[in-house]
Amino acid sequence: MHILFAASECTPFIKSGGLADVLGSLPQSLQKLGHECIVVLPKYADMKGAEDLEYVTHYDIYISWRKKYCGVFKCVRDNVTYYFIDNEEYYGRPGLYSYDDDYERFAFFDYAVLELISHLQLEVDILHLHDWQAAMIAPLYRERYAMHPYYDDIKIVFTIHNIAYQGKADPKIINSIFGLPDYLYENGNLRNGDCFNMMKSAILYSDIITTVSPTYAKEILTDEFGEDLQYILRIRMNDLYGILNGIDYVINDPKTDPNLIQSFDVDTIELKAENKAALQKELGLVEDPEVPLIGVVTRLTWQKGIDLIINRLDEMMKRDLQLVILGAGDYQYEQAFENVAKKYPDKLSVNLKYDFGLSCRIYGSCDMFLMPSLFEPCGLSQMMSMRYGTIPIVRETGGLKDSVQPYNEYLMTGTGFSFAHYNAHEMMDIIDYALQVYQQKDQWKHLVENAMNEKLDWEKSAKTYERLFNDLLNR
Incomplete structure (x- = not known):
């Protein structure tokens, strides 16, 4: 399988939470099972361990009615290919999040990921999206890209890492930033309550939805934990899967950890x-x-x-x-x-x-x-x-x-x-x-x-994802 992961962070390059650990381990585990994995990330100013990046290409992205430069850089780690989306205006600043223009920054990223596929002529079977920052790739693909031959029959998987962070925004940016028609808000595809909701959009437009543990998959269907998305998740519950994350047993090893005074097993x-x-x-x-x-x-x-x-x-x-x-x-x-x-x-x-x-x-x-x-x-x-x-x-x-x-x-x-x-x-x-x-x-x-x-490493979880992806491709 050819699997492309789109996310806002990934170890060892940049991290704010568990999302980065998942992206640092799952693609490598699937690569070991014989699949081709690509990870696409923003090229942040604070990235570490990416000194050997190779320039690949650049192209323009039209966003907010303006033409923006989009550079692409590349490196390979443990046979996984990483592409970095470059734009100094959006990513040449400290940190990852909590800027007033975050929705525009990640709208740019979402378009850049989709454009990357055709510009580099990537073969993609599965497009695996993570959390609200990459959520809008799903509706953008369905509404603007899927009808073009090169993008035909890509399967979309969306993973919810924490349903409390949904990407809730003013409906005005649906058209002004994402360039999508307003009727997608009026008909409920991009709306939840009285706001534009990116996570809900991905839940509707993805082929399957996963989350990071079996129990959490059940919990988010309830009023207590669903954060007002339980109703739409219940509609998609037959396409909702909980797969427990693992940890990296190479990094987390008491026998080799250099931070310990005494190693042990x-x-x-x-x-x-x-x-x-x-x-x-x-x-x-x-x-x-x-x-x-x-x-x-x-x-x-x-x-x-x-x-x-x-x-x-x-x-x-x-x-x-x-x-x-x-x-x-x-x-x-x-x-x-x-x-x-x-x-x-x-x-x-x-x-x-x-x-x-x-x-x-x-x-x-x-x-x-x-x-x-x-x-x-x-x-x-x-x-x-x-x-x-x-x-x-x-x-x-x-x-x-x-x-x-x-x-x-x-x-x-x-x-x-x-x-x-x-x-x-x-x-x-x-x-x-x-x-x-x-x-x-x-x-x-x-x-x-x-x-x-x-045994809580990624081997079991990666095999579960492998089976899920194979079933999706064989539907």
Whole structure:
């Protein structure tokens, strides 16, 4: 198969969240299965690891009634070809998002992707679009490109990474920026409620829709999690699939991670204690090998269950445990954590920043990892923690439910601990249970082995995508 991925970010070039990790791993995994994969991205000013880009061509894009330069650059990594869409006006600035002209910036990208196919005479069987930034490629293809012979019979797959971010905009830009007729808004194709909705448009115009875990695929059909798109998703529910993301087992490997003081694997779990001691020292915590160390690596936002943690933070500090928090976000959460940290400096370490090296040391040093999200489409942190033998404590939602199997002390099965309801008391109860199991050293060691042996890489997910794409081409 010839698969073209269109997305706004991708590791190792540029990243703001889990979307980049997916684009950094899925195409490579499908390439290993024998398929030709191409990834198309904007050429941002802040990109890293792309010093060897090769100029390919340029062409004009007409947008907002103006003719705009569109350059194309290229590189190859692990047999996957990456094309970068260049325009200094749109992408020659810091960061990725949160500009007033974001809708125009990504409208330009959407047109550039479609034009790229014919300008480079690419053979494309599957056009795989990701989140709202690439969503409008689907209606643009159906309304303006599909009738041309070169674009005939391309199948469109749209993946929802987080339904909360939909690309809601003023209907005026349908014509002024995207160049589509206004009747597509009036007839409901591009409209949801009283605004232009890019994600809804992709859901309607794509052949199939996927999301990043089986449970999340069910959740977004409900009024609680559907974010006002549940009605259109129910119409397309027979074309909606949940496929659990994986993690990169080469990057996330405690045996080779350069950020750790001491490497280890499932056969040398006892060596992890050296990392724990080093992290306690680094963060100014009491250096005690017996006290359970709990890690939190997250954005400090309402989605991540921070309210539950703050609600029970003082109570946690009364337990025989240590807690390390890494992340930044909403001011009220940052202030709340800092205030409690002043009371318990030897038990609570609050690090209000993004630090990749420290995050790896937290995964590779802690005994437990707390992730009580309100909702979590997939989540990667719980998978990374298991890879490093750090036992996740999660709420049963989205990909957390799909990837963490609850511990059963009688059968000695499971890979972590989970609680069902978004409730601070319930969270605290499961933390107390985890602390109880931690004291049973043989049980705990067996649980850690279960977690480290759990296979959560991209191989299984890539084969699921492969089957899905093949079925779509054979319809």
